[in-house]
Amino acid sequence: MLTVKKNDLGANLSNLRANSSFVPSLYFLTIIVLLGIVLKVGISKINEQKRTLADIKSRISILADKEKTLSQAKNDMIGIFYNPASIALPTENPALVSFSEAKSLLNLYLLPIDEYSINVGGDVQDQTAVGTTQLQFTIFGKMDQVLAFLKDLEKNSPLTVVNKLSFSNQKDLLNVEISINSFFSPFVASKTAVDLPLQKITESEKSVLMDLGNLKQPTFSNPSPNGPFSRENPFSSL
């Protein structure tokens, strides 16, 4: 015989109702929590990807700009300015070339050189520094000749600067003591990071490079070798 106590029945019904609301609630909460997690993780991942993409794009724009600048420079600027610039301001001490240039010009302007000295500057280790070689000489000549010589001297490569000049007048002839500086500077290209933007050559630097390109380049001659000669066969007469 089925006997149901009133209280037991009530308790069972309460459990049933509780179960019928507990499971959907748990499901709801789980979905909401999962949705929260998915949103949080997903959005942070998307943001991270966006940052990565923005970083890569900014690097690409730098690299593209660098590549464009260098490609253009390769076709025009480097070919025109590299050699004149490296001769005008060489990495090695240009004392001999400068003196040779000055001597050639003095001959050209018929200015006799009396005495000279070359004060070769020491090595320059720091690539930001500019080393100086000082040439001092005394010449005799008329003002126009001296002036023309000095003007021409400063139009020659390597770069020279008349540093000091003194003259005394002796019967229309000037006895001129001249001190000129020529310059050199080592260059060790610091390996800059590829991602760093290239420091572009400015318009004023371009104009300086044009000036350097307009300087008269030194003439280098290659002496022809003195031999070898054809040798006679020492046994031919035997």
Add this chain to the structure above:
Amino acid sequence: MAEINLYPEKQRQSISWYKFSQAFKTINFVVTVIFFVTALIIVAFIILNQNAINQAKAEEDDYRSKLKALSDVEYQYMFIKDRAAKADEILKTRKVVKNLEDINSIMQKVGDVNLTEVQLEKSELSITATVPTFSSLKTFISEIKSLKSYQKGMIDSLSFSPDKGYSLQINFQ
């Protein structure tokens, strides 16, 4: 057979509860759909972004390899930039020949000035000269005052003798 309602009246499931549970089911369904749709959208975004990143990385690598091939050009470019900057500084120190030209043009203007000794440096000029007449002296001094390369000039000595005329020494700085 008689129907026996064993549920006590108080504990019978109410209609409102029933409606609520039905609505809750619908909400759960909607939330589930939202969850999956959101998850799908996020995954789609992640995949699309990853593709874009991969493409961008490939493009970046391409530029890097191009730049590697241009490393010599980059060295030369930096070299000429370095030379230009240093040459500019050097060229700014060129003053002596220009000043000598100016002095020469003054001498040609004044005519009878005899420069006995001149010392020229970048920022200093010392002139010892003889001038036969007072008018020439006046012209010479007014012309030499117009030299713009120096900030101040000082007449260190000025003397007169009937034979040579005026002899003076001027220093400019």
